[in-house]
Amino acid sequence: MFSKTCEYAIRAMIFIAQKTREGDRIGIKDIARGIDSPEHFIAKILQELSRKGIVQSAKGPNGGFYLDNVSMNRSLADIVRAVDGDKIFRGCGLGLRQCSESQPCPIHHEFKKIRLGLFEMLDNSKVGAFTDALEGSLAFLKR
Amino acid sequence: MFSKTCEYAIRAMIFIAQKTREGDRIGIKDIARGIDSPEHFIAKILQELSRKGIVQSAKGPNGGFYLDNVSMNRSLADIVRAVDGDKIFRGCGLGLRQCSESQPCPIHHEFKKIRLGLFEMLDNSKVGAFTDALEGSLAFLKR
């Protein structure tokens, strides 16, 4: 569904959100361990998200990644869009470039509902909203 | 959502279904033209589907691809499963290997609904069911 890059990105963002709630900045090594991802790879991804202002970072001792108030309230849809683009929200299910209402692929109308459902689900999920579930071991970010 | 291979496969299967309804076998070149795909690539894909019995083929003059009664009633879900596997129907949205009811990722429960919706949509769409829409130019398989 999402690229590996995007999966790591979402997991990392939720993880950073939790640490931010606890008042900590968190380093790349701990993030990689916390979400079970390749260290240098997630570093690259967060670099990119940092450039886009979706995650905050600080260099040097006591540095690391964290989320400001705006970032904490971003939706998972924002992250997906930032990493994978909006192909998954807009693209044709059968790969046609010109698929549209007036020139639909055979599954266009049905597929549209699925995509919309996906978008709404992600759009309603805020990065900072999973803290409680993670705290209570009702949700997990690795394995 | 689906791999390019899978997109071509679905389009080709629907195209072949339409030709079969018209009483024709159809050759690789015409399929490639009809669904706007690379010729040798869709050939490979159909070879694989042929091996699995999902499409029928005949060599030699007047040969080509066609669908028997069983194949004509296959669902798009069958094709997706044959080409991409069932990762999209079962896999975790965030890429966790052990995501489950008892050890869910943060979006497990919501994501499950989306996946189920996708599956049901594809499972209810039979390969042979798009003939009318294609005939009446209410649906398209290329561009």
Added chain:
DNA sequence: TAAATAAAAGATATTCCTCTCTTTTATTAT
């Protein structure tokens, strides 16, 4: 100011997906 810390950036490897080209095999029609 020097040393330590940690992210940013650059460079490179590896793997998989997509796509292409060539040769072989099977079937039909003459």
Added chain:
DNA sequence: ATAATAAAAGAGAGGAATATCTTTTATTTA
């Protein structure tokens, strides 16, 4: 039998996604 047709099979090129390693830059603390 021979020639023509068309799929099957084999081999591999190209590029994007994934992953790793090294060097540089920025910040803090002592």
